[in-house]
Amino acid sequence: MSFLSYAVALLMTAVAVSRAPAMVHGDPHRRALFGCYAGFAGALWLKTPVAQATLNDSRITDLSVLLKHYAAALAVLAILSYIATIFGGDGSEEKPEHPFDSWLHRGGAAKTALAAMVLMTALFFTVVDRSRPSVEFVPEHVGQLGATAYMSVFYLYLGSATALCGYRWGAALRCAKSTLMRLALGLMTIAMAMGVLYAVIRISFMWLAVCLSPPSGSFSHSLAMWTDVLQMALFVLFAAGACLPSSQVGYERLRTARSLWGLHPLWRDLRRAFPEMEQPFFPTVGRLRALARVSVPLDVRLDRVVQDIADALEQLRHFAPPDLLTAAGEAAEGQEAEQAATEAYWVRAAMAAKSCGLHWEVASAALPSKPINNSVSEASWLGLVEQHYRSVTVEQAHRVVARAVELEAVQ
Incomplete structure (x- = not known):
């Protein structure tokens, strides 16, 4: 007893x-x-x-x-x-x-x-x-x-x-x-x-x-x-x-934490590409520190990360060649979750174009819209994009940029 x-x-x-x-x-x-x-x-x-x-x-x-x-x-x-x-x-x-x-x-x-x-x-x-x-x-x-x-x-x-x-x-x-x-x-x-x-x-x-x-x-x-x-x-x-x-709440928190963990590399790279996005109350830190931050609730952090990524992708349109989405689609053809892979190639290639000093006054076409109406669904989609994003090398990104420039020249 x-x-x-x-x-x-x-x-x-x-x-x-x-x-x-x-x-x-x-x-x-x-x-x-x-x-x-x-x-x-x-x-x-x-x-x-x-x-x-x-x-x-x-x-x-x-x-x-x-x-x-x-x-x-x-x-x-x-x-x-x-x-x-x-x-x-x-x-x-x-x-x-x-x-x-x-x-x-x-x-x-x-x-x-x-x-x-x-x-x-x-x-x-x-x-x-x-x-x-x-x-x-x-x-x-x-x-x-x-x-x-x-x-x-x-x-x-x-x-x-x-x-x-x-x-x-x-x-x-x-x-x-x-x-x-x-x-x-x-x-x-x-x-x-x-x-x-x-x-x-x-x-x-x-x-x-x-x-x-x-x-x-x-x-x-x-x-x-x-x-x-x-x-x-x-x-x-x-x-x-x-x-x-509480177990349901715990499951939702765990899922949110996993989303934050998975999206961190993409969010970090985009933050570094656009330093003006840095915010004192939500700084760009390492994965563990970002996940361990307790001053801001998990769901609020996920909302912020998703919004930061969306804002950065919008800014990247000015550095992406007009035909970059077409070139990205060609590179992603045949891959699993082809649309997510296409967006991953587009993001990596647009960042490569920015690093090379390319810039267009008129923004390129936006990424295709999706039937997503909340940050949790958006985070799930961005998680798929991030999985492909990690596999795209710098060399592949530059080839996609070159192909986009080539397609523009043909037109």
Whole structure:
């Protein structure tokens, strides 16, 4: 169990860290999600053997138990805050449709969490037997009325809040349109159902032990172990459900980063061909530095790179012989993705013509237009052009220029 405790704690910590930027750049519901994952990560670390051994032997006996429940209560409060911002939280004066939403917007979640934490604190320091440090709190306090009352407050709060979350996510699941979102909401709904089951089993076990007779130690430890496994499983499902929508965003970011990486040689060469395009806030740097620049979002960087390439290609028309596109087409004939290869020859040849001092007052014909309406599609096309551009040598470029000049002379 100790390995499982550390593994799940690390998993939830990783999810919390991935959501940490929301505290600076995110909206209220993303900040609430971060608070939820951070709270659960804290509770899971406090559940590990090292944390328990350190805190339970401190001046406040069983301190890890109280802090763990504080962290879990705050995490649940963050989930409820997230629901409040998602369902009916548009900032309008209209009242939310659902009574649960109305309760959340009136601060019901925060008040309930505060009341539960105050009551738990009072019971912890007054009626819970803390004469010696606990290794496993519930099995070692089973049958004790004070500990049962303390845990009942926590389990009632936990079970009620997770039931509400499960209900709202289940309702959202029925309305979700994308398969990915349905899967994510389904996993989180199942996790909340497991949370309710965990709370019901624990609270029923403790009260039956008080009302009837305490079970054997082996049974208590076995029940605690299996309910802990249930709890760990629900955290894994919850983390998986939370990460699924982000995986689509992560994929888009990866695709954008790959486009930036692939377009860099073409963009760099065009920037160097036209130094006046250099911008202080977006300098021409190496591939790694360009990709590692975090001050500008990836999609904004890709937009800038695509626009820079388009501007440079427009300027190159004044250095390209009138028949350069025809000559480039002849050179690219028979190659894979012939149109992209033609544009690659045209770019390389136009740059060679510029380096030789050629210039035309009247710009040559523009490159053929394409049915592209966004920078992502444009970047994909330019990626094909760049692949051919890398294979075109300086000698080939000069031959294409010579052929273009020859075609012009014939006319």
